[in-house]
Amino acid sequence: MNEIINAPLYRALVHHMEKKSISFHVPGHKNGEVFTMGAESVYENLLKIDVTELNGLDDLHDPQEVIKEAQNLLTKYYKTEKSYFLVNGTTVGNIVMLFSTVNAGEVVLIQRNCHKSILNALAIIGATPVFLSPEVDNTTVTATGLSYKQVKEAVKTYPKAKALVLTNPSYYGYAQDLTSIVEVVHSNDILVLVDEAHGAHFSLGDPFPKSAIYSKADIIVQSAHKTLPAMTMGSYLHINNKELIQKIEYYLQVFQSSSPSYPIMASLDLARDYIQSLTNEKKLTIILSHQAFKRKLQAIEGIKLVTKAVNGNYKIDPLKVIIQSTNKISGYAIQKCFEAYGIYTELADPKNVLLILPLAQINNQEDIIRKIKTALKGVKASNREVSFNTDYKEIHSITELAISYREMEKRSVTERLLEKCIGHIAAEAIVPYPPGIPVIMPGEIIIEEKINEIIFWKNEGARFQGKSNLNTIKVFAD
Numbered sequence: 001m002n003e004i005i006n007a008p009l010y011r012a013l014v015h016h017m018e019k020k021s022i023s024f025h026v027p028g029h030k031n032g033e034v035f036t037m038g039a040e041s042v043y044e045n046l047l048k049i050d051v052t053e054l055n056g057l058d059d060l061h062d063p064q065e066v067i068k069e070a071q072n073l074l075t076k077y078y079k080t081e082k083s084y085f086l087v088n089g090t091t092v093g094n095i096v097m098l099f100s101t102v103n104a105g106e107v108v109l110i111q112r113n114c115h116k117s118i119l120n121a122l123a124i125i126g127a128t129p130v131f132l133s134p135e136v137d138n139t140t141v142t143a144t145g146l147s148y149k150q151v152k153e154a155v156k157t158y159p160k161a162k163a164l165v166l167t168n169p170s171y172y173g174y175a176q177d178l179t180s181i182v183e184v185v186h187s188n189d190i191l192v193l194v195d196e197a198h199g200a201h202f203s204l205g206d207p208f209p210k211s212a213i214y215s216k217a218d219i220i221v222q223s224a225h226k227t228l229p230a231m232t233m234g235s236y237l238h239i240n241n242k243e244l245i246q247k248i249e250y251y252l253q254v255f256q257s258s259s260p261s262y263p264i265m266a267s268l269d270l271a272r273d274y275i276q277s278l279t280n281e282k283k284l285t286i287i288l289s290h291q292a293f294k295r296k297l298q299a300i301e302g303i304k305l306v307t308k309a310v311n312g313n314y315k316i317d318p319l320k321v322i323i324q325s326t327n328k329i330s331g332y333a334i335q336k337c338f339e340a341y342g343i344y345t346e347l348a349d350p351k352n353v354l355l356i357l358p359l360a361q362i363n364n365q366e367d368i369i370r371k372i373k374t375a376l377k378g379v380k381a382s383n384r385e386v387s388f389n390t391d392y393k394e395i396h397s398i399t400e401l402a403i404s405y406r407e408m409e410k411r412s413v414t415e416r417l418l419e420k421c422i423g424h425i426a427a428e429a430i431v432p433y434p435p436g437i438p439v440i441m442p443g444e445i446i447i448e449e450k451i452n453e454i455i456f457w458k459n460e461g462a463r464f465q466g467k468s469n470l471n472t473i474k475v476f477a478d
């Protein structure tokens with residue numbers, strides 16, 4: 001075993017694997033010995049550490065030994081009150097965060113462009129959400145975050161709110177320093193909960209944005225698997241507020257599997273060791289390598305990179321590369337050409353293509369650049385689409401629901417033509433991408449302005465999440 005790796009859970013698993021023990025326990029693949037023929041070679045190594053709560057391997061739901069040790073190292077590295085491994089992603093982290101802090105009927109201030117796990121949790125809890133519309137960056141036409149002014153106004157209007165739920169950074173990497181927002185919210189005795197799914201690497205400090213952990217938010221959830229070398233579904237939940245520990249620990253074992261994956265947990269242990277071992281020197285090497293790569297991309301004819309935010313106090317996470325066409329080619333068309341040359345991107349929308357860089361040097365830069373150049377030459381005139389080009393005009397800023405989540409559960413749902421929805425209560429969210437901000441949330445009254453906004457985005461070429469036919473909207477029956 002590599003003696004340099006300081007990851008106690010990973011080491012304990014390897015130690016167990018090396019014993020070549022006989023398995024009469026779950027899982028059914030018995031250390032990989034029983035498996036579908038022909039597929040073993042792909043899974044083989046991983047299955048050897050895919051075990052269960054055996055002696056010496058601790059228990060995530062009552063950690064006393066190696067998992068406790070690994071989580072202590074995580075806590076120490078991120079400098080929190082307490083940090084935890086999550087095996088069901090930031091999805092479960094967000095759900096646990098809300099169940100631990102909010103009760104039925106309580107008011108919660110929510111950044112409107114939040115992940116669905118936040119909305120699902122609020123609906124199941126039966127909380128009373130108040131939605132705050134985020135700012136939008138005009139270069140990418142994507143949602144960024146809430147301004148200090150908006151938050152200050154919201155806490156003044158809703159002094160009894162239990163919590164403010166923020167998403168920082170955005171999917172595209174726009175991030176702001178949350179310190180002054182956290183201070184003003186805390187001074188009103190309101191909790192600050194942050195979905196930092198895309199910011200597990202922010203602990204590295206400059207030039208990466210500041211983590212909400214160091215702005216003293218109460219709970220922060222990070223998808224380690226998104227930007228650190230951890231397995232999919234591996235996330236971290238961090239607490240800065242001691243008073244919340246007991247409830248968090250209760251809900252962690254309510255919502256997470258009672259058979260948490262050891263390969264995922266060990267990868268979280270290793271990912272912490274990986275980022276912790278990035279000395280300033282190593283960090284600089286990575287940053288210089290990224291900068292060189294971006295310069296080469298920037299020099300390619302037909303594309304440009306978005307490197308700065310033009311609205312508000314945001315910076316773009318250096319791990320995110322936003323590419324736009326200079327020839328009115330849509331993000332989707334660029335993404336498709338890249339794929340034809342084996343380059344898979346994180347996402348595309350009508351205007352942008354998003355790449356997430358590795359937290360490591362990019363070694364094969366010349367080869368990648370060559371492929372991209374060839375790929376772009378292949379964009380045929382038929383692939384050209386009108387580029388998404390608009391100044392975002394905010395229509396809704398602070399909104400409440402017309403009926404509670406509990407009431408929504410009782411009502412039946414019907415479908416109405418777009419123009420016949422005005423005055424009815426929406427039973428589904430309508431979310432154009434970009435900018436990824438729900439125009440309509442379930443439970444909101446549909447006003448004429450919102451129908452106009454939907455038509456506007458439709459004409460701009462936005463795609464609507466989960467909706468191929470936008471002639472109708474689901475509404476609650478009266």
Ligand SMILES: Cc1ncc(COP(=O)(O)O)c(C=O)c1O
Pocket residue numbers: 088089090091092114115117167171195197198223233235
């Ligand atoms: C902002 C945000 N929050 C939460 C999630 C869910 O995270 P996970 O995939 O770790 O469950 C995502 C996933 O894309 C996300 O973008």
